[in-house]
Amino acid sequence: MQIQAASIGEAIPRDNFDAVIHNVFDTAANLCLVDKNRLITLLVSDQNELPQGIRITQRTASLQSLTVGLVAACRAGVLRFESSPLTVDLRSAPVWECHISELNVDMKSASSVQSWSRVWQMLNSRQKLSKAEIVADDLFQRNAGSLLSQKISRPVLQLISSTGQFEIEKSIEAAGKMIGLGPGVTPAGDDLLIGFLAGLWSISGKFQGRRSFIHSLGIRLMGVAEQTNLISRTYLYHAVHGQFSSSLTNLAQAIALGSENLQDMADAAMRVGHSSGMDSVTGLLIGLCIRNTELSPA
């Protein structure tokens, strides 16, 4: 069965590549690029994009013929899988690019602040309703919420402070306490960090100081990222390069613009996974609020 990819993310190799099927979920399969130690994701979705994603639509595909450990190969733009009839044609698929670093969200603007507040309320309501282990409000209160919330609260506060001061070492120390922490295939701490980076990129604008800091933080973060699993590490890898999912990017954009469809964007971002989406949105909202002591537009 040859199907046409609906889109491919900017991080998908354009040349021939070989990969091993790393894991298969109902609507996504991760392929580990040989010699690169990072994943690309074959994603069944009508709209969600990933920087490392090859998106195929709900109507055309099933991933159940893919087997973990078997190999995949892309030649001349056609991706084929060992022992599977599935073949994905990437050749004419449009390339999706994440432009979060160009958003230049101004958190002093009334509309952005208002949008941020609405999303924060939605987020907390949803987290409480779904009995999520992390509730955003709890992170800012002493000994509130679950053990996980309490454990992650301190590094989050440290990260906010050290990032505001452009302090790499303390930021990395905080991130190190978050990475790989929490349930799920992408642990909550990782999701929160990814969202936090999305927030930082969204407000980086033309401020050279912020961009330099994110760059330096990213390099160090990838060293610490060895503490988590490959799926999470791949998301972190793209996050430090300013590449995020479309759902998170769209929400950041909606906050930047004060969009009417803010609620839809927030819903879409929070719906990802069991709690991953909510954790990422928590990180995004926190990252958007970082106030730096010294800002100098480049």
Next chain:
Amino acid sequence: MANSQRMIKNLYRDSVSLMQFSEKLRALDGIQQASAVMATENNISLLVEAGLLATIVPPSPNDLLIVVEGEDDSSVGAALDQAEAMLKQKSAETGEGGVRRVPPRSIEMGLESMPAANFALISTPGEYAAAEARKAIQLGLNVMIFSDSVSMEEEIPLKQYAREHDLLVMGPDCGTAIINGIPLGFANVVRRGDIGVVAASGTGLQQVTSLIDRFGGGITQAIGTGGHDLKSEVGGITMLQGIGALTADPSTKIILLVSKPPSPDVMKNVLEMADQSGKPVVVDFIGADPASITSDSITGVRTLEDAAKASVNLSQGKASGEFTGNLPDQYINVAKECAAKLNARQKYIRGLFSGGTFCYETLLLLSETLGIIYSNTPIKQEHKLEDVWKSREHTAIDLGDDLFTQGRPHPMIDFRLRNERILDEAADPNTALILLDVVLGYGSNMDPAGELIPAIQEAQKIAAQAGRSVVFVGSVCGTDGDPQNLSRQEALLRDVGVILTESNAQAARLAAAIVNGRV
């Protein structure tokens, strides 16, 4: 209270699944707490802090850590066993990683795994074959197109393009070739020698190569051209390239060409090139007058058998030979005995062929002595059967014709249609003789005799019940090196009374002699 943990390697579950999984564990008898998380350093530390894990265990972030707390060791152990079983049951796909090469699924991938390859065999539905062939040629490969249903409009530019790049396109609809000793498609295991063959006919090529082997010779290369190649529009591109290749090949001492008569312009070019090869050339343009072909360097022959015999004679340093077309002596008495068994109404031959060229050669040979032979593929259109499912007078049917193969395998593989027809012919009081071909080799049925014998015996029974006997005559195309083994197949068929000759041409002549009641 007891607790314990287990690590499951390289196992990934989405968050929802892991939550549900943990809940299932907690619901087990004697279990108070359970958690399934990725075994990261921070998670391990959290579990220790929560009292679920007694001590720090080494982190392993890509593995799943299951921790269970229960009433006693036995409930905890049972829960962990059950947890692992549940995960593994759902995870038949779990593998240990490692990189293996993906089996090639495109020509480019095939070439990547075998960079020295210079040849691709294309066997796809016809509509895709030309595109795949072009890809192969562009990658610098010679091509054999096994697929049929490729139009001449596609074939011509493909062959021209390949020729410009000094590459060969065999086909489309090239069912047989032997390249560097490797049988391709429907082909036989033939001794290697010094005879190079270029043929526009699949079963024609199989017959000449098998007979060369039978007569003690061997081949260098057997190149198929496809059936359209010698038409004026294509210009015999592959045949001419094949002659050129065999001319340049020092191992090839004799060149043998097989085809239905080409278009006159193509024939002229082919014969000119053959003449210029500097090597003895044997030509069977099936149906053409051998005298119109023969020259100092070219021996024209009438049958595939003669072509093989002449080639072997030349290969052995003898003269090509004289071919009279007479029935060999050993069959004269056989013909008389068989003719004596027929009653007055039994006048007709019913030829049921799986090889198109065998049918065509039979039509030519029978018509020389018996006149009109009806067929689905007649020599003259006025002798085309109106109803191909019903024979009339002398009839020879090519069961490999598209008409019969739609929705079913080729009759060299699937004998059902031929067997049904054998019974129909046996039930016809006018049938004197059923003439058969049997084709061995790669691609063909692995036990053709075994397929045919029940039908032959049933046919003999039908005829006997009507107070008649039907004669079965045939030939087996193949070699003892074939997977089916020529000697064994012939012995099995002879055991049930089939009279076998060495070649298709001899079988046709014997059949004609029997129904004529004369030799």
